[in-house]
């Protein structure tokens with residue numbers, strides 16, 4: 001069985017899948033695509049993912065796209081340790097939290113969206129201000145979604161898909177200068193980054209990392 005992740009070190013969507021792969025203890029190799037220079041839009045990559053987005057995961061030659069779908073595939077194929085709680089209501093809540101980030105916060109920070117805004121005449125400060133507002137409103141709602149929870153992670157004692165999606169988003173928020181001082185979210189971030197799977201998936205540790 002071979003797993004090849006199409007990734008970019010700074011991509012928060014690819015970061016999610018890197019965490020899930022590490023959490024499941026799976027070996028994988030990386031095909032890196034530099035988003036700054038259009039690596040996601042080459043004919044070879046478009047043949048794998050017509051959306052021109054990373055990540056994509058090749059599993060024995062089959063191609064999967066969309067980070068949440070990939071994480072759930074990994075969870076269903078390798079159920080231990082689980083990424084979703086056993087209880088049906090809790091599973092739905094974890095998924096809702098993950099989607100609040102992945103569907104309603106993260107997309108506005110996408111390179112192509114920011115470029116579209118600049119192409120329509122918004123200057124950099126206006127673009128960043130808009131992105132920050134969406135991120136801050138979204139993270140505040142996420143904090144409220146889990147405000148009655150205890151334990152080191154979003155939904156208690158165990159890592160779930162919610163943590164996998166939250167951690168890259170916190171880093172992304174900082175890059176945009178958005179506020180991240182939600183005490184519970186910051187505590188979860190600290191706990192998660194101390195977990196080996198999260199630590200191994202950090203952007204700066206990836207082979208294609210290029211902070212220049």
Ligand SMILES: N[C@@H](CCC(=O)N[C@@H](CS)C(=O)NCC(=O)O)C(=O)O
Pocket residue numbers: 010011012013014035040052053054055065066067068102107110111112113
């Ligand atoms: N919903 C997708 C989002 C993927 C995504 O937005 N990827 C970004 C990097 S985080 C990307 O490839 N951006 C390239 C671009 O905007 O051109 C997923 O979860 O996989």
